[in-house]
Amino acid sequence: MIKAFADAGFEVTAIDFSPVALAESKKELGNFDGKIMRADFFKSDFGRRFDLVYERTFLCAIHPRRWSRYAQRVAELLRPGGNLIGIFFYGTEPDPPPYPINKTQAKEIFGKYFRLIRDLKVSDSVPMFAGMERWQEWERSAMK
Numbered sequence: 001m002i003k004a005f006a007d008a009g010f011e012v013t014a015i016d017f018s019p020v021a022l023a024e025s026k027k028e029l030g031n032f033d034g035k036i037m038r039a040d041f042f043k044s045d046f047g048r049r050f051d052l053v054y055e056r057t058f059l060c061a062i063h064p065r066r067w068s069r070y071a072q073r074v075a076e077l078l079r080p081g082g083n084l085i086g087i088f089f090y091g092t093e094p095d096p097p098p099y100p101i102n103k104t105q106a107k108e109i110f111g112k113y114f115r116l117i118r119d120l121k122v123s124d125s126v127p128m129f130a131g132m133e134r135w136q137e138w139e140r141s142a143m144k
């Protein structure tokens with residue numbers, strides 16, 4: 001997906017704090033017109049704000065006690081009016097991770113900084129996530 005954003009003309013910064021994940025991504029992306037860097041999402045200073053933050057299987061990989069910090073961090077990284085977009089895991093999971101979110105939690109966590117402007121069922125998930133993913137777009141409200 002990040003390649004699709006780069007191909008569409010976005011200036012892309014992709015991060016992970018795992019050297020293994022970075023090496024695999026670089027191998028997979030090949031000739032990629034964007035930055036792939038080692039960074040801790042919760043701590044790194046990127047020295048700028050972004051128009052978009054793209055989410056997929058990151059929120060569900062971190063423990064729910066960190067979700068409000070996640071929302072705050074995304075809000076800090078976005079310019080006002082910027083969007084958090086991507087695929088969110090709304091299923092059930094008897095043995096997490098991945099940690100599913102529900103609509104009440106999403107409203108609590110994101111409602112302080114964002115407004116939900118698009119919410120669609122994903123129909124082409126990988127089998128493990130089939131029927132449990134939603135494409136959502138959350139718009140950053142004025143600064144709080």
Ligand SMILES: C[S@@+](CC[C@H](N)C(=O)[O-])C[C@H]1O[C@@H](n2cnc3c(N)ncnc32)[C@H](O)[C@@H]1O
Pocket residue numbers: 015016017018021039040041042055056057058061062
């Ligand atoms: C389930 S993977 C998702 C990867 C990618 N979004 C995808 O769809 O293939 C979660 C990734 O988040 C990374 N990660 C977890 N905590 C992080 C943090 N604080 N900062 C940066 N990366 C982190 C892990 O190293 C892991 O590669």
